[in-house]
Amino acid sequence: MTGLWVALAALVVVAVFGVYRKITDGRARAAKKAENVLDAEQLGAPLGSKATFVQFSSKVCAPCVATNKMLTGVCAKNAGVTHVEIDGEDRLDLVRSLGVSRTPTVFLLDALGDIRFRFVGPSKKLEILEALASLDEVPEPAAVTGRRHARQPQVIRGELAGNGVGGAEFEAA
Amino acid sequence: MSSPTTHPSTAQGTSTNTPAAPTRPRPGLVDVRGPRFGAGVTSVLLIVTLILGPWPGVIPLAIQTLAFAAGAILGVARQPYGLFFRHVVVPRITPPSEFEDAAAPRFAQGVGLVFAVVGLIAVTLSLPVLFYVAVAFALVAAGLNAAFGFCLGCEMYLLGKRLFGGSRTSTQLA
Numbered sequence: 001m002t003g004l005w006v007a008l009a010a011l012v013v014v015a016v017f018g019v020y021r022k023i024t025d026g027r028a029r030a031a032k033k034a035e036n037v038l039d040a041e042q043l044g045a046p047l048g049s050k051a052t053f054v055q056f057s058s059k060v061c062a063p064c065v066a067t068n069k070m071l072t073g074v075c076a077k078n079a080g081v082t083h084v085e086i087d088g089e090d091r092l093d094l095v096r097s098l099g100v101s102r103t104p105t106v107f108l109l110d111a112l113g114d115i116r117f118r119f120v121g122p123s124k125k126l127e128i129l130e131a132l133a134s135l136d137e138v139p140e141p142a143a144v145t146g147r148r149h150a151r152q153p154q155v156i157r158g159e160l161a162g163n164g165v166g167g168a169e170f171e172a173a
Numbered sequence: 174m175s176s177p178t179t180h181p182s183t184a185q186g187t188s189t190n191t192p193a194a195p196t197r198p199r200p201g202l203v204d205v206r207g208p209r210f211g212a213g214v215t216s217v218l219l220i221v222t223l224i225l226g227p228w229p230g231v232i233p234l235a236i237q238t239l240a241f242a243a244g245a246i247l248g249v250a251r252q253p254y255g256l257f258f259r260h261v262v263v264p265r266i267t268p269p270s271e272f273e274d275a276a277a278p279r280f281a282q283g284v285g286l287v288f289a290v291v292g293l294i295a296v297t298l299s300l301p302v303l304f305y306v307a308v309a310f311a312l313v314a315a316g317l318n319a320a321f322g323f324c325l326g327c328e329m330y331l332l333g334k335r336l337f338g339g340s341r342t343s344t345q346l347a
Binding site for chain 2: 002003004006007009010011013014015017018021022056058059060061062065088089092095096100101102103
């Protein structure tokens with residue numbers, strides 16, 4: 001009898017945790033001030049002239065491959081945007097200083113190398129494109145909160161929900 | 174014991190392009206649906222284990238432990254549920270279209286193996302609480318994989334490196 005309850009409790013944990021993850025994974029989160037800047041030297045690769053996606057991956061990470069593919073595609077369609085993939089195991093210094101705890105974790109850097117957004121978990125294309133578009137806005141130190149940016153993509157998702165194609169139109173616009 | 178001659182490096186090239194079976198395009202890759210199917214079977218066995226309690230739940234737990242061990246040691250391609258999926262399930266459904274590196278599910282099997290072994294030890298030492306906790310953790314991980322495609326064990330990999338890893342120079346991906 002105990003076991004039945006333990007099993008049910010475990011399944012409830014699975015459902016709650018799984019749904020929470022589905023909702024929050026890949027969401028654009030405005031970077032905290034402490035995350036600051038990354039330069040080409042730290043990255044071991046040049047920054048994009050407009051923006052740089054820095055993706056932390058690991059060898060045992062299936063969703064990292066999908067995120068890599070998606071970001072590569074986004075970079076191909078947006079001039080000046082580059083993508084750097086780092087095996088976290090090789091750069092534990094950055095992993096620790098940036099507080100990366102899961103893979104994939106993606107940082108979006110602006111032209112100056114300022115970390116502007118963090119995406120934890122498998123990236124969602126719409127969130128990525130929305131964050132990329134918002135880089136042109138001048139960051140207002142007081143207004144840049146996770147809350148504000150986390151909400152914006154939801155509106156877009158709602159608007160595009162009817163056509164079901166995802167980010168294609170948004171990208172073409 | 175000594176190998177008679179050193180073969181030229183070309184003899185042991187890993188990138189041989191031998192034509193593989195249609196269900197396995199290239200070694201080191203697995204159909205993404207395989208590990209998820211396996212996680213479903215694992216979840217069922219672990220639920221049965223919990224419901225039966227330490228005894229006779231130790232029987233399905235022992236079976237699951239062997240399956241985890243096969244996946245972790247022999248690789249997911251030779252994990253029994255994976256074999257069943259490839260030879261019995263796949264021919265009846267659509268052919269595989271998406272593949273993933275076998276390293277991630279293999280690592281996850283190893284994490285599952287640790288929990289399962291802890292569960293078995295708990296039974297032999299008559300520690301029911303430890304038994305329930307260990308099996309419940311394994312069930313949560315397997316359930317998340319089966320229902321949502323999440324690989325908790327894989328996510329813990331980098332965290333583990335971050336906590337315990339020194340500055341060991343890792344080998345480059347070949």
